[in-house]
Each structure stands twice: as C-alpha cells, then as structure tokens.
Amino acid sequence: MVIYTQKETLIQALSSAKKNDRIGFVPTMGALHKGHISLVKKALSENDVVVVSIFVNPTQFNNSADLQTYPRTPEDDISLLKNLNGEVIVYLPEVSDLYEDAVSAKIYNFGGLENEMEGKHRKGHFDGVGTIVSKLLKIVKPDSAYFGEKDFQQLQIVKKLVSIEKLPVKIVGCPILREENGLAMSSRNKRLSEIKFVESELIYKTLKEVQEKFSSTSIADLNVLVAERFLQNPHLKLEYFEIANEETLKTAKRKNKGSKYRAFIAVFAGEVRLIDNMPLN
Structure with missing residues (x-):
C-alpha cells in the first residue's frame, strides 16, 4: 500500500x-x-x-x-x-x-x-x-x-x-451495513454514548415497521406513527421523516402505482446527527 x-x-x-x-x-x-x-x-x-x-x-x-x-x-x-x-x-x-x-x-x-x-x-x-x-x-x-x-x-x-x-x-x-442493533454504520457512531447507541436501535426498528406497514397504511398515517415513536424516547430527537419517490426524491403525499418509494430519516442523539433510509416497495 x-x-x-x-x-x-x-x-x-x-x-x-x-x-x-x-x-x-x-x-x-x-x-x-x-x-x-x-x-x-x-x-x-x-x-x-x-x-x-x-x-x-x-x-x-x-x-x-x-x-x-x-x-x-x-x-x-x-x-x-x-x-x-x-x-x-x-x-x-x-x-x-x-x-x-x-x-x-x-x-x-x-x-x-x-x-x-x-x-x-x-x-x-x-x-x-x-x-x-x-x-x-x-x-x-x-x-x-x-x-x-x-x-x-x-x-x-x-x-x-x-x-x-x-x-x-x-x-x-x-448496500448499507448495520451494527448488531440495526443502526446504520457511520463514522459519527463513534461519538455516541453507550445509552444513546443502545437507544438508536429505534431508528432501524421504526424504518422496518414503516416498511412492513407501507402496503396497508397511508403515508399520512405512517408519518404520524413515526412522530409518535420518537416522542416517546427522551434520548432521540426526530429532525425529519419523509417518504419520497426514489428517483426524484420528492416527498410523497400518496402512493402512485408503478413508483418506487423509500423512507428517509434524520435523528439527533444528543449532538450527534444520524441519518438512515430504507426501500419500501
């Protein structure tokens, strides 16, 4: 080398x-x-x-x-x-x-x-x-x-x-590589305290829940679900959650047949900002 x-x-x-x-x-x-x-x-x-x-x-x-x-x-x-x-x-x-x-x-x-x-x-x-x-x-x-x-x-x-x-x-x-708790691997993870690292599992769990419910739940209801999940956690602050068209990245209000969608999220764990995403269909 x-x-x-x-x-x-x-x-x-x-x-x-x-x-x-x-x-x-x-x-x-x-x-x-x-x-x-x-x-x-x-x-x-x-x-x-x-x-x-x-x-x-x-x-x-x-x-x-x-x-x-x-x-x-x-x-x-x-x-x-x-x-x-x-x-x-x-x-x-x-x-x-x-x-x-x-x-x-x-x-x-x-x-x-x-x-x-x-x-x-x-x-x-x-x-x-x-x-x-x-x-x-x-x-x-x-x-x-x-x-x-x-x-x-x-x-x-x-x-x-x-x-x-x-x-x-x-x-x-x-593809995204993940920690054992599902958190997307990132250089910023090194700055997380032990408790915030553990609690950050919520990001992956929430994205998986959205993925599983995407076909049967409206986008509006999924937005509410995600907001509620993070309101219940004192260690994490949701900056944004959006379901967007995978090609244009424009925020989706409703699902259109034939379009591919992806969930995007940004969360603060104290001063550390974490982002993640997941395909939905």
Missing part, C-alpha cells in the same frame, strides 16, 4: 499504471468502519487498483461545530486498509492540496435533487459534496467509484453530477 498526500504525485503514479488496468475509487472522510471496508472490498473485486481518499471536506459542512468534532483517525484508517488483499492506494491530502487558496464550493443545479430532505436542513451541503467529488474524480480518473446507500440522496446527487460534467465513470451504489 502506498500513501500519497499530494495530487500531482498521485496523478503521476496513476498515469503509469498498466494500460488495461481498471481503477476503482472509494472517496471517504475517514474514521473508517466496516461499511467503508465493504466498499473497498467491492472495488477490489472489480478492479486492478483501488484508490481510497481520506479527506474531511470543509465545504460540505454548514455547521462549523460539526466540522470540528467530526472524528479523524488516520492511523487507524491506514491500519484497516493495510489488512486488505489487493492493490490499495491511499490519497490523504491537506485542504490546500485540493482547494489551494479558495476554500469555497461551486454552485450546482442538480435538477431539484439538492432541495429535498438533507438539502432543506443543510443549506449548501450538496454544493460542497459536488465540488469535492468532482475534484477527486478528475484527479483519480477511475473506471468506477463506490458510494454507500446510507447516503442515498448523496448517491443520486453524485450520479447527476457525473451526468452534468460528462465524467467517464460508473457510479456504483453499495
């Missing part, structure tokens, strides 16, 4: 790869867990070389406190990646290497995808995501890039970004 901290040396190394080698790419913000590792393993199974970036991107945080407290564990991350079988290259840059003198996000029009759910609650977030993903894809030039479905809205945004910028890369969505 080789670690690069500067884009010029990474570009040079990748340009000397064998002509027919396939390059896979897994962009991360570090604090790696089994979910990230599953993405890297998927990439390794489909490519000759896999680049893993570790970079906490400042332009996608609309909350400075969240940026400051985001877990950073580069030594542990590198140890995890070293244990994998296959050719892994790590890109571990400083902010200046990617943004130079202007730490700012490009403004994007993602066709309305950016205005739903996370976009409503984290203004400018997807401009930051689009900016950094675009920069990284243009540096690495992968054949395929791998993203987890826990951030399903982000996955759709990235697919739209690739279409807008006409980037020659296949975007691969990968």
